[in-house]
Amino acid sequence: MAYWLSSIITVLVIYIAISIALYYLQDYMLFKPEKLPIDFQFDYENQETKEYNLETRDGATINGLRFFPKGESKGVVLYLKGNSKSIKGWGKFAVDFTRHGYNVLMVDYRGFGKSTGRRSQKAIKRDLQLVYNKLKEQTTEDRIILYGRSLGSGFAAKLASMNHPKMLVLDAPYYSLTKVTARYAPFMPLSLLLKYPLPTYKWLKYVQCPIHIIHGTHDKLIPFKTSIKLSKVNPKLTKLHTVIGGGHKNLNNFESYHTMLDDILNKIPKTIDLQTTSINVIHSSKPNKKKA
Template identity: 50%
Template sequence: MNVDVYFILTVVTVAILAIGIFIYLFQHRFFFQPEKLPPDFKFAYEHLNAEEMSVSPESGATISYLHFHVDEPKGVVLYLKGNTKSIKGWGKFAIDFTRLNYEVIMMDYRGFGKSTGRRTSDAMKRDSQFIYNIAKKLFTEDKIIVYGRSLGSGFAARLASKNNPRLLILTSPLYSLQRTIQRYLPFMPAKPFLRYNLPTFHYLKNVRCPIKIIHGSDDRLVPINTAVDLSEINPQLTRLYVILRAGHIDVHQFEEYHRVMEEIFEERKVFIDAEKTSLSYSHRKD
């Protein structure tokens, strides 16, 4: 092998390893941007009845969550939030479901808000299942809706694949953390350096309930093609809603998002008589 080629390959290999080690050591700062709250912080929301709760799913870990109550609830939404801040700010989004007469349970991941414990993907998966089990004690599974937004979509999809909720809703979902890294570093073999494993696409293969995916057409952080790819994994159960002009963090600021939400929760089932539609028509036969 030519010495110059060998030298170039060596430099490239060393550079990739260096970047890989950097990704391994600091990916938690990219994936998780927590806001920590003092133990005496009081949650308060206008027009919402929030009850603060905490549980210890295992030794050395405490999970803080909010339970938003409504009178005569139709069911409960288990809300898995994004990767920033805490339920202090995310809690206000509960109104999108309480207005439809659904209670909401919203947890803080480890290291967020008042939650404590060593943060790993496996631990966070166990935590979300622990909270799901709490919801099952309050409501039958046919009244549980799992909602995941952004990073929370992975945890939500996993819960739906391991349990039997009525519905799974994903807003601005990630395909996987691996694809997220490779979007910015396409030359990197990201998988060997990943400490957090959250393959939304894999979990969707085993979901048995209806899947609703909501995504902004102008999302630059997680492009719309991500939602299209996810919608094709389990197409018989999936419907994709595109919110025109919406981005990643402002999708809820569009009226269409809330109209879509009402349609999803009303869950109108329409029978299609194939003989009275163009379902069987083909231009190729004409």
């Protein structure tokens, strides 16, 4: 056998082997779950909580935690977390919403915390729609805010595209997981291999509520330019909020993030009479000619 042919076959075998490994190991690379014993007790200082367990049609259990504000509630924030740990640790971020008078519901995806069941993109989407439906039994959709953080941003966008929440807030979102992973494996056929493509950009097209995107300029995992691109998908409904210097995991350490969140949650949008603005004024590119 010619040397060049042998080399091609060797490279092809290695390529196929890596592709197979990526397909079967991607769950372990993408998800970093923290499992909790069934009798684990959630406890947060100065936070009133209630634990829920929701049974799915395929026999899985989705565990969730609800945080209550002090005083009358303005609505509920369904907080869809990132790809690591469990709501045990993510619960500390609920205060950013309860302090504004909102209930917060956090749920663990399948295999996280106390939640059970075989994980897949389809199953998670179905689980979250079930959670959303339960919320609709308790309140009206105009009081439901969807907040998706990192991995959760794609699922939040999908939920918003299928329902009519008050608003959608995306925190450090990705264009699609296919695009994110392509940065690390540019020569692999990821569109065929990925079990979780999560095409956020496709779902955003069908969202009919206000969309707020929050992103840090120094995010190394999901670049800031991703949110610029996403903001153009449904521009009439989208507002991009920039955290100067913010990374992927530290936006909550910036005062500007909390100022933006306050603005998003509490300010009533005003209708602008564009006829009273300079919207139709065109800047002249040529100097005015002097009359003789």
